[in-house]
Amino acid sequence: MAARTTAASLLDLVGSTPLVELPRLSPKPGIRVYAKLEGQNPSGSIKDRVAKAMLDAAEASGELEPGRRLLEPTSGNTGIALALAARLRGYPLTCVLPANVTAERRRLLRLYGADIVESPGEQGSNGAVRLAIELAEKDSSLFMPFQYANEANPRAHHEGTGAEIAAALDRVDVLVAGLGTGGTLMGAGDRLRESFPDVVVAAAEPLPGDEVMGLRSLEDGYVPPILDVSRLDRKLLVTNAEAVAGLRLLLEREGVLGGVSSGAVVHAALRMADELDEGVIVCVLADGGWKYLSADFWEAADVEPTMDRSVWW
Amino acid sequence: MAAVRIPPTLRAEVGGARELDAHGSTVAEVIDDLVERYPPLAAQLLQDGELAPFVNVYLGGEDVRTRDGLETPVADGDQLILLPAMAGGS
Numbered sequence: 480m481a482a483r484t485t486a487a488s489l490l491d492l493v494g495s496t497p498l499v500e501l502p503r504l505s506p507k508p509g510i511r512v513y514a515k516l517e518g519q520n521p522s523g524s525i526k527d528r529v530a531k532a533m534l535d536a537a538e539a540s541g542e543l544e545p546g547r548r549l550l551e552p553t554s555g556n557t558g559i560a561l562a563l564a565a566r567l568r569g570y571p572l573t574c575v576l577p578a579n580v581t582a583e584r585r586r587l588l589r590l591y592g593a594d595i596v597e598s599p600g601e602q603g604s605n606g607a608v609r610l611a612i613e614l615a616e617k618d619s620s621l622f623m624p625f626q627y628a629n630e631a632n633p634r635a636h637h638e639g640t641g642a643e644i645a646a647a648l649d650r651v652d653v654l655v656a657g658l659g660t661g662g663t664l665m666g667a668g669d670r671l672r673e674s675f676p677d678v679v680v681a682a683a684e685p686l687p688g689d690e691v692m693g694l695r696s697l698e699d700g701y702v703p704p705i706l707d708v709s710r711l712d713r714k715l716l717v718t719n720a721e722a723v724a725g726l727r728l729l730l731e732r733e734g735v736l737g738g739v740s741s742g743a744v745v746h747a748a749l750r751m752a753d754e755l756d757e758g759v760i761v762c763v764l765a766d767g768g769w770k771y772l773s774a775d776f777w778e779a780a781d782v783e784p785t786m787d788r789s790v791w792w
Numbered sequence: 793m794a795a796v797r798i799p800p801t802l803r804a805e806v807g808g809a810r811e812l813d814a815h816g817s818t819v820a821e822v823i824d825d826l827v828e829r830y831p832p833l834a835a836q837l838l839q840d841g842e843l844a845p846f847v848n849v850y851l852g853g854e855d856v857r858t859r860d861g862l863e864t865p866v867a868d869g870d871q872l873i874l875l876p877a878m879a880g881g882s
Contacts (some may be wrong), residue, residue, distance in 0.1 A: 605878055684855070687878055689800050691822065700877035701848030714855035 490567055493520055493527040494639045498647045498761070503732035504745065509757025512737065512748060515644060518767030522591070524738075525765040526626075529662060530560035530738070533624040534568060540726035543622055545569060552576070552611035555584035556766055562591035573621070575611040578787045579605055584711040585768045597624050601690060603790045605701050613691075626660050628704035633666035641670025644761055651675045652758035657740035657750045657765055657792050658714065660684035661706030666708060667763065681713035683740070683747035688719070688787025695723070695757040715750060717743040719786040723776050725749075726768065738766035740792035765792070794822055794866050801863045805832045814872075818834040819849055820862035822872060837874070 486492050486654070496519050501512045517525035532647045537543035538778075549565055549572045551558060560576035565572040572593045576585070579600030588595055598606040608627065615623045626632050640663060644651065654671050656663040668680035708714065717725075719739075726742030735744070741764035748762045772778075775785040796812050806812060807828075816822035827834045837847050842862070849856045850873040856864045866872070 640848060685873070686873070702845060702877045708855070708857050711858055714858045716850045716853045716855070775812075 484667075484668065488567060489521045490527075490531055490564060493531050495643060496520060498644065499509070499735075501733045501735070501762075504749070504765075506749060506752050507756065508754055510745070510752050510760065511758075512760045512762065513648070513753070514733075514762045514764050516735070516736070517638065517765050518741075518769075520560075522560045523766055523769065524560060525663065525763065526556040526560035527563070527690060528626075528635040529557060529626055529629075529632045529637050529660075530564045532631040532639075533561075533626065534564050534570075534576070534631050536629070536631040536634075537624060538568075538673060543570070547622050548620060549571060550575070550611055550615055550623045551625065552598075552607035552702055553626075554620075555580055555588075558593055559584070559587050561624065566592045568607065573614075575607045575614065575700060576785075577607050577790055579770060581789070582773050583599060600788070603687065609751065612739075626662065628705060629705070630705065632662035633705055636663045636666025637670045638666075638762065641667030643676040646672055648675065648759060650759045651678050652750045652755065653679045653681055653748070653760040654763070655681045655744050655760065656753060656763035657744055658684040658706075658711075659792055660703045663709065663763055663765070664711060665705060679712045679751070681711070681715060681747060681751055681782060682711050682722040683715055683717050683743040685722070685740075685743065685790075685792055686716050686718045687732055687790070689790045692762065713751070715747045717746050718783070720782045721746045722791070723779075723782045723786075726777075729764075730768075735764070736768040737764050738768055738771055738792070740765050741768075743792070793868060794870045796822065796826065797871065799875055800875065801876055802833065803829055803838065806830045810849060811838065816866055818866055819851060819856050819864045819872070823849075823862070823868055846876055848875045849873070852873065 497516045498513050505512045520527035552575045562572050564732050574593045575596045577600045580595040598610040616622050627715050636776045671678045710777050722739050722743035725745035729737050729745050744762045748760050779785045796814050814822045814825040814847050816825050
């Protein structure tokens with residue numbers, strides 16, 4: 480019989496996402512591959528966890544007075560998640576995003592009620608971060624949760640994502656997640672080490688196209704303050720073509736329509752599987768493919784030219 | 793000999809090349825070989841004898857920081873990629 484439960488708010492449905500086995504993706508009989516389906520969060524991505532946790536923390540500390548405007552650099556998912564949480568809690572939101580993100584993401588942000596400020600597309604996410612910091616410095620009425628430096632981000636994954644995986648499985652040998660802010664890898668990685676001390680925490684990292692690396696010098700590079708690379712066991716570079724190959728495999732073999740970073744995570748997971756004879760690999764799939772449907776890579780024979788001018792995760 | 797992919801930000805220092813061949817049996821030796829031929833690279837790539845914080849070096853598609861850092865062995869025909877650290881996380 481179906482359970483008689485209701486939720487008081489969409490925000491109460493953040494987290495507790497399904498963990499599903501992907502037996503048709505496993506390359507060896509002794510290896511079990513699982514996917515944490517973060518696309519099933521209310522706004523469609525893992526960032527619902529982060530947005531909710533950052534607002535909870537800022538409200539609890541008193542920094543975030545009722546009605547104060549939020550500002551966040553984001554190429555999509557964090558903005559959409561923040562826009563949902565901000566709308567339900569009564570905060571206006573401005574998102575700073577690179578001009579070359581997909582049309583769906585811009586439209587979704589607007590529909591959820593966010594205002595948009597565009598940063599130069601060729602400067603990628605670093606450009607959005609730079610511009611957001613400038614705007615926040617000029618206007619002290621703005622509150623910037625700033626996922627890159629906010630400890631509530633990894634904490635949401637320690638107490639949520641990681642704890643949920645640890646509770647669901649008796650064994651985890653490898654955790655694979657996309658590297659963006661580092662929140663998932665730091666938080667869920669640390670939580671899994673508590674239960675499974677030998678777990679290998681592996682990051683899948685995008686190889687950006689030349690066009691989106693528009694930095695004047697390497698000193699303009701950016702390492703998120705919450706990311707401590709020494710707490711990653713592996714850090715694997717994944718090309719756009721490899722990520723799309725992973726996406727197609729995920730869809731064809733398991734019927735999972737993932738976002739670009741999910742394809743990269745699958746690619747990295749299969750690379751890790753090459754090194755193992757047996758074990759349990761958990762893939763964190765950050766979002767579904769819906770927000771990328773206008774992109775040309777899905778059926779493209781040559782993927783790179785369709786992707787090298789944008790930031791994908 | 794290894795092939796080293798050069799990011800757009802560093803191409804001016806190496807006469808515009810997208811990729812360079814370099815010698816060395818470790819990542820450190822490969823970088824030393826590049827720096828010897830293109831001295832301005834030193835200030836960009838290294839800081840106090842370590843990789844500068846905003847520089848990532850990948851060997852066979854893996855960040856050398858999660859292998860043996862500058863001491864990671866390089867074999868003949870390996871491909872290295874130099875990249876600036878980028879903010880991700882949508």
